[in-house]
Amino acid sequence: MTAIPATGLSDPPSNAALLTAPGPAAIATIRVSATPQSLPPLCRLLSVEQLPTRQIFRTALRDAANEPIDDILAVVTHHDAHRTTIELHLHGNPWLVERALRELQQAGFERTAADAAFGTPPADALEAAAWAALPQMLTSAGARWLLSQPARLRAELQRMRGLSDADHRAACRTLLHELTVFDWFARSTRVALLGPPNAGKSTLMNRLAGSAVSIVSPVAGTTRDWIEAASEHHGYPLTWVDTAGVRDASDELERESIRRTQSILADVDAVILVVDGAQPTALPTISSTSPGKPLVVAWNKCDLSPHSDSPGSLALSDAAHPIVPCSATTGAGVDDLVKTLLAALGRAPDILERPGIFCPAHARSLLRAADSAQRIDPDIAQLDCG
Ligand SMILES: Nc1nc2c(ncn2[C@@H]2O[C@H](COP(=O)(O)OP(=O)(O)O)[C@@H](O)[C@H]2O)c(=O)[nH]1
Ligand SMILES: [Mg+2]
Secondary structure, rough: OOOOOOOOOOOOOEEEEEOOOOOOOEEEEEEEEOOHHHHHHHHHOOOOOOOOOOOOEEEEOOOOOOOOEEEEEEEEEEOOOOEEEEEEEEEEEHHHHHHHHHHHHHHEEEEEOHHHHOOOOOOHHHHHHHHHHHHHHOOOOHHHHHHHHHHHHHHHHHHHOOHHHHHHHHHHHHHHHOOOHHHHHHHHHHHHHHOOOOOOOHHHHHHHHHHHHHHOOOOOOOOOOOOEEEEEEEEEEEEEEOOOOOOOOOHHHHHHHHHHHHHHHOOOOEEEEEEEOOOOOOOOOOOHHOOOEEEEEEEEEOOOOOOOHHHHOOOOOOOOEEEEEOOOOOOOOOOHHHHHHHHHHHOOOHHOOOOOOOOHHHHHHHHHHHHOOOOOOOHHHHHOOO
């Protein structure tokens, strides 16, 4: 009989890994990878005789005493003679998730990090940190950016070893500055649409959000409160905030809407000032309401009067803001408006090609090195970001 050659390779044990970020959430996903021997205890935990394949199913997750713990959705994502992989979608209460993982452990499932569940161990702590941060990315462009960072950072840290102390400090500061790139993808940038009533703010909001979320009406003052809608443009998560028009209001309800609009301004990252290009009349003085925030002027309704007053003649209190002719109704110029806004927010495409950090432990390490003669720990790639 031929002996099986001794190798370091063996089938991974049955295991369970939390795929979603730890902490409170609406849902949590646990991936369970089971050998055929582990299927009976798994079926008992999932209150089924057999695992249904090729369909998502709803079932009760039970503890060892057969008491239901949670009402869950489950789907078998892989099944062959050697291994079955199943994803369990639980409610996201951290205590509940912990309990479920413990029940699985007691049933013989080794508790592993998400990467092990995917079958490819991370190359180093940098890559592990990138995988751990992945659920925070709101768009696939963000996920691509994040997963390309470990290799870029490794190369940059290598390069920094050869730098003089002064250049080394500068390189640390640059890396710290680019921590914001992570935020671009992890948090939706809030943009307020502001301007006089009837300028087309709600129509523009609907176009930017890709659906009719805001009421459009020729009656001035239709948008009494504010409405938010999230969408993705050029890979960035953006949240549009439609506001009541800024003007002198006669009725109390509208005065209140306008007061709220002004309080929203404190809470947004940028402003689009919408102007009726067909009737460019009194303009609000935005610079005083949103000091320091990036602002782009949407010279709207250009479909009505393409040859009217050139936008250049717009008497803004601060002429430094870019002005983009567009039509919220036809969509003409709206992509240019978004691109101009992204540029005003500093989203230069070349920054995405540079190394950027994404983990607090790296930031702390860089911060120490940026302010002292201390060199960055050459083992930053091994720093635990947990
Ligand atoms: N022709 C044309 N009409 C528009 C455009 N944008 C908005 N409108 C119209 O202008 C009116 C006021 O629009 P609305 O979005 O409610 O303005 P808001 O008060 O600033 O929110 C509505 O009748 C819209 O159909 C545009 O780009 N072109
Ligand atoms: Mg409106």
